[in-house]
Amino acid sequence: xxxxxxxxxxxxxxxxxxxxxxxxxxxxxxxxxxxxxxxxxxxxxxxxxxxxxxxxxxxxxxxxxxxxxxxxxxxxxxxxxxxxxxxxxxxxxxxxxxxxxxxxxxxxxxxxxxxxxxxxxxxxxxxxxxxxxxxxxxxxxxxxxxxxxxxxxxxxxxxxxxxxxxxxxxxxxxxxxxxxxxxxxxxxxxxxxxxxxxxxxxxxxxxxxxxxxxxxxxxxxxxxxxxxxxxxxxxxxxxxxxxxxxxxxxxxxxxxxxxxxxxxxxxxxxxxxxxxxxxxxxxxxxxxxxxxxxxxxxxxxxxxxxxxxxxxxxxxxxxxxxxxxxxxxxxxxxxxxxxxxxxxxxxxxxxxxxxxxxxxxxxxxxxxxxxxxxxxxxxxxxxxxxxxxxxxxxxxxxxxxxxxxxxxxxxxxxxxxxxxxxxxxxxxxxxxxxxxxxxxxxxxxxxxxxxxxxxxxxxxxxxxxxxxxxxxxxxxxxxxxxxxxxxxxxxxxxxxxxxxxxxxxxxxxxxxxxxxxxxxxxxxxxxxxxxxxxxxxxxxxxxxxxxxxxxxxxxxxxxxxxxxxxxxxxxxxxxxxxxxxxxxxxxx
Numbered sequence: 001x002x003x004x005x006x007x008x009x010x011x012x013x014x015x016x017x018x019x020x021x022x023x024x025x026x027x028x029x030x031x032x033x034x035x036x037x038x039x040x041x042x043x044x045x046x047x048x049x050x051x052x053x054x055x056x057x058x059x060x061x062x063x064x065x066x067x068x069x070x071x072x073x074x075x076x077x078x079x080x081x082x083x084x085x086x087x088x089x090x091x092x093x094x095x096x097x098x099x100x101x102x103x104x105x106x107x108x109x110x111x112x113x114x115x116x117x118x119x120x121x122x123x124x125x126x127x128x129x130x131x132x133x134x135x136x137x138x139x140x141x142x143x144x145x146x147x148x149x150x151x152x153x154x155x156x157x158x159x160x161x162x163x164x165x166x167x168x169x170x171x172x173x174x175x176x177x178x179x180x181x182x183x184x185x186x187x188x189x190x191x192x193x194x195x196x197x198x199x200x201x202x203x204x205x206x207x208x209x210x211x212x213x214x215x216x217x218x219x220x221x222x223x224x225x226x227x228x229x230x231x232x233x234x235x236x237x238x239x240x241x242x243x244x245x246x247x248x249x250x251x252x253x254x255x256x257x258x259x260x261x262x263x264x265x266x267x268x269x270x271x272x273x274x275x276x277x278x279x280x281x282x283x284x285x286x287x288x289x290x291x292x293x294x295x296x297x298x299x300x301x302x303x304x305x306x307x308x309x310x311x312x313x314x315x316x317x318x319x320x321x322x323x324x325x326x327x328x329x330x331x332x333x334x335x336x337x338x339x340x341x342x343x344x345x346x347x348x349x350x351x352x353x354x355x356x357x358x359x360x361x362x363x364x365x366x367x368x369x370x371x372x373x374x375x376x377x378x379x380x381x382x383x384x385x386x387x388x389x390x391x392x393x394x395x396x397x398x399x400x401x402x403x404x405x406x407x408x409x410x411x412x413x414x415x416x417x418x419x420x421x422x423x424x425x426x427x428x429x430x431x432x433x434x435x436x437x438x439x440x441x442x443x444x445x446x447x448x449x450x451x452x453x454x455x456x457x458x459x460x461x462x463x464x465x466x467x468x469x470x471x472x473x474x475x476x477x478x479x480x481x482x483x484x485x486x487x488x489x490x491x492x493x494x495x496x497x498x499x500x501x502x503x504x505x506x507x508x509x510x511x512x513x514x515x516x517x518x519x520x521x522x523x524x525x526x527x528x529x530x531x532x533x534x535x536x537x538x539x540x541x542x543x544x545x546x547x548x549x550x551x552x553x554x555x556x557x558x559x560x561x562x563x564x565x566x567x568x569x570x571x572x573x574x575x576x577x578x579x580x581x582x583x584x585x586x587x588x
Contacts, residue, residue: 005086005091005093006067006082008089008091009082009085009086009089009091010053010065010066012089012090012091013066013085013088013089014050014053015048015049015050015053015054015055015065015066015069016032016048016050018066018069018070018085018088019032019034019048019055019066019069020032020259021204021205021255021256022037022069022073022204022255022302023035023037023046023302023303024259024302024303024304025048026044028047029526030049030050030051030526031047031048031049031050031051031526031527032047032048032050033045033046033047033048034046034048034302035301036057036059036060036062037073037298037302038057038060038062038072038073039057039059039060041059045057045058045059045060046058046059047523047527049523049526051526052519052522052523053065053066054519054520054523055068055069056520056523056524056527058524058527063520063523066085067081067082067085068081070084070085074203074204074205076104077102077104079102079105080102080104080105080108083105084205084207087205088205103240104240104241106169106173107173107176107177107239107240107241108207108208108209108241110164110169110173110174110177110179111177111179111200111207111208111209111210111211111241112207112208113164113167113169114160114164114177114179114208114211115149115151115198115200115208115211117151117160117163117164118151118152118153118160118198118200118211119149119150119151120151121151121152121153121154122145122150122151122152122198125152125154127152127154127155127216128152130216131152131197131216132145134197134216135150135197138271138275138347138351139275139351140274140275140278141278144274144277144278147253148199148200148274149200149208150197150198150199150200150274151197151198151200152196152197152198152216153191153193153194153195153196153198153213154194154195155194155195156191156194157190157191157194158188158189158190158191159191160174160179160180160191160193161174161179161180161189161190161191164179171188171189174189175189176239176240177236177239177241178192178210178211178236178237178238178239178242179191179192179193179211179236180192192234192236193211193213193234195215195216195217196213196214196215196216196234197213197214197215197216198211198212198213199211199212199213199214199249199270199274201242201247201249201288202252203241203247203252204251204252204255205252206252206253209239209241209242209247210235210236210239210241210242210247211235211236212233212234212235212236212249212270212288213233213234213235214232214233214234214270215232215233215234233269233270235288243295244288245293245295245296246293246295246296246299247288247296248266248285248286248287248288248296248299248300249270249273249285249286249287249288250273250274250277250284250285250286251285251299253277253282254273254277254282254283254284254285255303257282257283258283258285258300258303258304259303259304260283261283261304262304262305262306263283263304263306263307263308264283264284264285264300264303264304264306264307264308265281265283265284265285265308265310265338265361266284266285266286266287266292266307266308266309266310266311267284267285267286267287267310267311267345267346268286268287268310268311268312268345269286269345269347270286271345271347272284272286272310272345272346272347273285273286274347275346275347275350275351276346276347276350276357279350279354279357280354281350281357281358281361284346287324291311291321291323291324292321292324292325292327292328293324293327294327297324297327297328297331297333300333301331301333305332305333305334306333306334306336307328307333307334307335307336308336308337308338308361308364309321309325309335309336309337309338310338310340310345310346311340312340312345325367326400329367329400329401329402330400330402332402334366335366335367336364336365336366336367337364337365337366337367337370338360338361338364339360339363339364339365368397368398368401368410371393371394371397372394372410372413372414372417375390375393375394376390376417379393381417381418387418387420390414390417390418391414391418391425391428394410394414395414395425395428395429395432396432398410398411398414398429399429399432411425411426411429462490462491462492462544462547463492463495465540465543465544465547466491466492466495466499466540466544467495467517467520467521467524468524468536468540469536469537469540469541469544470495470498470499470502470518470521471521471522471524471525472525472533472534472536472537472540473499473502473533473537474502474521474522474525475525475533476533476534476537477502478534479533479534479537479538480502480503481503482537482538482541483499483500483502483503486544486545486548487499487541487544487545487548488500489548489551490544490547490548490551491544494513494514494517495517497510497511497514498510498514498517498518498521501514501518549582549585552582553579553582553583556575556578556579556582557579559575560572560575560576560579563575
């Protein structure tokens with residue numbers, strides 16, 4: 001790809017806008033910061049520089065340009081990040097040969113083409129018109145259908161597959177994208193979705209990565225297939241693009257408003273999200289029919305710490321729902337529960353009365369208050385057995401609260417409700433074994449190419465000292481005379497060239513790799529502004545000088561062993577004398 005095209009994308013996009021599509025950035029001086037999405041932390045160490053158009057985490061060391069950020073956070077290759085940002089910038093990728101697409105790119109293109117096919121079927125086929133009328137009856141507006149790209153899959157075995165094959169895709173690729181199914185009865189795979197309303201699933205960049213389909217019965221008297229009877233909603237399986245445990249449906253449209261309102265409403269289904277957004281509740285997403293997962297929470301943590309759940313807590317999947325909420329609590333989310341009417345989902349409530357849904361959100365209860373109310377409705381708090389049952393349900397939930405003040409609040413409340421002493425409650429609380437806490441940040445993101453010149457695992461204490469000294473020197477170049485042979489002798493090669501360039505004032509002549517490291521150090525000097533940078537330089541230099549002496553001592557020590565083995569007494573005496581003199585200098 002020509003450098004001019006890459007530069008054109010950089011000219012049209014700002015890294016702040018790109019990164020803020022994923023993280024909630026906070027302005028600090030001339031830069032912006034946020035908790036790092038690539039490692040777990042509470043104090044933000046991830047910085048983005050609008051001046052330098054780069055990012056860097058001073059905790060884990062990851063850094064780079066807007067292209068590097070997209071590669072790392074999406075787990076994709078450079079060509080894919082280029083395509084994403086080019087589309088966002090409105091830049092045409094000239095000379096881009098579709099035949100040279102990577103496997104992943106072909107799957108993206110295949111899913112996009114399938115989505116267009118389903119949209120065409122909705123708009124043009126006779127059954128598609130019936131589907132549109134059904135959606136209108138559900139109070140879904142035409143512009144909403146267009147925005148969410150709702151479509152229709154014909155009730156036939158291979159219509160989609162044959163269409164995609166005619167456009168140059170292999171049937172194996174269609175299977176890999178989750179849109180076709182292999183059968184033991186036939187050598188030719190058949191379409192997974194047949195006779196269904198189609199809901200494309202988007203990634204954070206609004207690229208189609210998967211689909212869900214709802215059964216549409218145009219003829220009430222028609223006998224549904226066994227598959228349709230079993231599954232009102234059908235989703236594709238996990239694919240190279242789509243992972244159900246990581247995707248939150250609608251987040252591509254909701255992420256900005258989640259950040260603005262500092263809260264996310266989490267529902268269970270496609271129609272819940274679509275109806276909510278149409279009615280103005282644009283911070284709504286869906287967990288795609290699953291309970292909240294660690295990966296989904298990890299994504300939500302980028303935007304907000306406040307969750308409003310709109311799940312059916314009494315459903316068959318209720319236990320999994322509670323596990324998801326427990327994970328959210330352990331990760332310090334503030335969780336509230338929106339009270340749901342029996343046999344009604346958010347889409348039903350909003351379609352009937354959006355004001356009623358707004359009121360339900362405003363009256364949502366903190367999760368512990370919900371646990372208390374629902375438990376007290378089930379047991380008699382006046383009887384000994386009832387008190388025991390209530391405690392057995394609520395104490396494990398209280399035990400999970402990480403904040404001791406909040407925990408003590410609920411201990412007091414339970415004590416008052418059961419009319420027993422706080423000491424008794426605390427004793428029982430101590431008898432409960434706390435479940436193992438899991439760290440959502442241990443979940444691995446799909447691996448992308450390393451984006452730093454030096455991977456952080458290769459950065460020794462020496463490397464970090466050198467880069468700290470460089471960033472301090474950039475704040476106080478008058479200290480550059482400290483750069484001498486002893487310091488340079490213990491520096492890695494990339495740092496030697498940088499330090500020499502700073503000393504000679506020839507930074508512009510550095511090669512690309514060293515220039516990137518220097519750029520990182522410049523950024524570090526802007527973020528970690530020191531009141532006395534000259535003292536920082538001296539301190540780093542002193543440590544490096546000691547490391548230099550230790551290296552020399554280690555080298556002489558190895559030579560002494562060789563001289564002893566060779567029986568060379570004269571050389572041995574000279575080496576011992578050198579060792580002793582250096583040992584005095586290092587004071588070890």
